[in-house]
Structures are given as structure tokens and as C-alpha cells.
Amino acid sequence: MITQDQIKNLQERSNALKRYLDIDGKRVEMEEEELRTHVPDFWNDQKAAEAQMRKVKTLRFWIEGYEEVASLVDEVVLGVDFVKEELLTEAELDDLYAKALDKVEKLELRNMLRQEEDKMDVVLKINAGAGGTEAQDWASMLMRMYLRWAERHGYKTAIAHLIEGDEAGIKSVTIDITGDFAYGYLKSENGVHRLVRVSPYNAQGKRMTSFASVFVTPLIDDTIEIKLDPACISWDTFRSGGAGGQNVNKVESGVRIRYQYKDPYTGEEEEILVENTETRDQPKNRENAIRNLKSILYEKELQHRRAEQRKIEDSKMKIEWGSQIRSYVFDDRRVKDHRTNYQTSDVNGVMDGDLDDFIKAFLMEFAGAEAE
16 A cells, blocks of 8 residues: 655645646746637737747646646545555555656646657657668667557657668658657657567677668747758759559659758758658658758758757766667567666567657756757
């Protein structure tokens, strides 16, 4: 049975959330914001109206989330008396406590996502490292892992572009993931992922090491203005589809955009390449490619801001975009994050999309530093 100390801790965390989130203030604010949606010409400016509805939705999320936490905590407190009166069993009270604790932890975790970009959707790109089929198979496994994670959380996914491997797996894939705070959670996945396993592609059954890189950028919408220089843009088109047969698209619906980018802070120049084969409609693919290009440019600006913030942050491990962040050692039954040192033996669960404990450990370690 749970202890009085556990109940006291639960109450303190619930009260702290009410203060941090300023629930009373949010209730007043939501009433005011909802009134603005009732004016007769509200939908005349659709973009402004949609932005207003998102604001109301966010306020409602925090208020209802806290109210659910407070209700569950009250049930736990009352449950202690019910156990004494034999109206509730100790096991039922333990279940109530576990449910309340889970809701408290989830709301605390969401409260860590305070950056403007955290609430955005995500463009997630996976590139296989050197190593041919072995690395390409690993990239395919990572793609499935993230698709399963998104499915677990009720997020929508769309494959914007995929290049299949020579024999198995994939060379690269770009996935658009849509859902509340998708970027806030998945920013923890940025970096190099290392696989160690007995290779199914090696006749001698040797232990092989493979790498794949994951790039995560916030998927911007129409509310964010990103200026593109038309003189720096060039387009190519190509046929999209599979290896042959009916899957081949006879029309050049795939698009490739090249953007000659010059960093406004360092003066360095680079070519940004974006491909999109999401639909069989070339204009739609062009629109998606432009959106993804703008997302990359937005992420570059965010990287600059984060770098400036981290110049004084020497006590913690830097969050390098190109660094090796996690090892998946299959034969030792171990997945370990090298930034937080969190690890688990549930390899199958992780590869099936159970990443929440890794994400939580990352946010606990680094979210506070980002907010400073």
C-alpha cells in the first residue's frame, strides 16, 4: 500500500503544477480569448482565426490537464479513508495512485516544452551511414521505430521522400509527423544512432556496427514568415516510384529544389537540397518541398540561437547535432543514451516505438538549460 509520504509528494507536485502553469490566470485568459471567437466577422481572416483557435485550444489543454490531475489526486486522498472503511481495497488504491502519478508526470513533462518551436510539427529525416546493406537495414529499422512511436501517440505521418536500399532497407527517408508538441518531444532524437548486432547479412555471423543519422526540424506553418531569395532557387523534376512495373510514375511528379544558402552570421555558403515525392501531383510536391525548405532555414536560425544560449553552458554535455547520441546493442539486450546515461534492456520495446523514457530523460537533463 502507498505511504503518507507518497501521497504528500503527489499533492505537493499537483500544487506546484497549479502555480507553475498559473491555472487561475489561464482560466481568465481563456474566457477572454473565447469571447474573441464569437464576433460576427471572426472567420473573415482565416489565418488569424485559425491562430486564435489554436491559442484557445492550448489554454484549454493546460486547464483540463490540470483539472484531471487535481481530481485524481483528490481521489487518492479520499481513497485512504475508503480503505480504512473497507470501501476500497489496498490494490485499488495503489492503482489509483499509479494513475494519478502517471498524469502528474506527463503534465510535468509537457510543461518542460516551453520553447516557441516545441509545439510545432516535425520533419524527421533518416540517412543510412557507410556500410551498404547493413546500414541501410538499420535506417529502415529506425524508420519503423519512429512511425510506431508516432502511432502510439496518435500523430499523423506522411512519407515525403524515400530512397530504397540497393538490396534491403533504405538509403534515406523524410517523414512529416503532425501532432501537438511533436517537435518538442522528437528534438531529443537529433544525432547519430549506433547499432551493434550479429549481422543477418554476414555469412560468418560476425558482430557488426552500423550507423544512421537522424535530423529533426520543426515543420513550420503559414503563421511563420520565412523569406526565400528567388535568385537562389533552382528546380529539377524526376519520375517517382518503385523499382519497376506499375509502381513507376510515367510523369515527372517528383521535385527537387536546390537553394544556395548563405549563413547571415558566418557568411558560409552551402547548397540545401530538398526532394519530395509525397504525391503524384507535381504542384503539390513543389508546395511541400518549399515548406520543408523553409523548415530547414527556420531550424538553422534556431540552431544559432541555441548556440548563443549554450556558450555559457559548459557544465553539461553539449547537444551536438552530429554527435553519437544512442547505442542499440542487440546481443547484450541494451539500449543506452550517451547524453543522459539512461538505458534499458527492453530492446524490442524500444524498436517498437517505446521511446518515452528516453525522451523524458533528455528533457529532464536539457530542457531547463534551453529555457534559460
